Amino acid sequence: MNKKGYTYLKFSGLVILIIILFAFTSKRNKQRKINKVSIEFVEEQDPYVNEMTVNKLLIQNQERVTNVGKEILVLNTVEKGLDAHKMIEHSDVYLTVNGELKAQIKQRSPIARVNAVTSFYVDVTGSTMPLSNSYSAHVPLVHNVSEREVPEVFPLLKKIQDDEFLKKHVVGVFRTFKGHYELELRVYSFRVVIGKVENLENKVRNFKAFYQKALKDQSLDKYKKVSLQFSNQVVCTIK
Structure with a gap:
């Protein structure tokens, strides 16, 4: 096999490997459950809104959310719900690779x-x-x-x-x-x-x-x- 053919074969193999890894990761993400909720208040501010209030806004039913697959949770909707609170200036909600739902909250001052x-x-x-x-x-x-x-x-x-x-x-x-x-x-x-x-x-x-x-x-x-x-x-x- 010439050098050009070997390079092509190597490249094709790499593409196939990437596709397999992507499919495997995607499947794992869909099966992954939310097992923890973490709330962080960014910047040092007085507690005008407490963690309990934010937690209620994040999830109305803790047990239900911890048993829902990642694909069902619409993070943008969650953020909009938090941002609509009159004590919150901005929020950033995301899910970690370990299945932890994190919310970073900046309060209004x-x-x-x-x-x-x-x-x-x-x-x-x-x-x-x-x-x-x-x-x-x-x-x-x-x-x-x-x-x-x-x-x-x-x-x-x-x-x-x-x-x-x-x-x-x-x-x-x-x-x-x-x-x-x-x-x-x-x-x-x-x-x-x-x-x-x-x-x-x-x-x-x-x-x-x-x-x-x-x-x-x-x-x-x-x-x-x-x-x-x-x-x-x-x-x-x-x-």
Whole structure:
């Protein structure tokens, strides 16, 4: 047999072997059963949705699922069911070669809690989410804001979340009847008047400069209000 014929025969044999292996693997996969369910919460987050809730969403009947062949379980449908939960931002569901059903869960992250007749959270994307039965988030409490006004206040809430100084000091956000906003601080009793949710970078920069100076002068306890709504200045009201 010449070299060309030998190469052809070798290639044909390899193709046949691949087909046999594929058929064998496919048959084993169809016969394989789900014998374990594993849930993993990605990133370090507070438990707004617990493992029991996710498990119920994954499988309504544990015994039934552990006895169902892999081909019957539609993973995309399972993922869509998880993603539809109001506490879940994203899920990834897959089956391992050992027959283990795994679900990786990323929860939504609240950055503020709105005090309303039916209270709710605002998450990092500006969307609303219900309160959790598993955990209460340590976030600023927002007053006099309805769900309709969330887009208006969201840039301020996001600024508080992203700025370490504000995140440390701000515990409350109030909306006045004029649509202006004021901040309540954790330690000091004075209100910080933001005014309209605009020019936030400049307002926060001015407040930080004022705070550092007043802290050095030990005068922070003297004020009733500190207004940032006027351009490039901080206006203080004495108690």
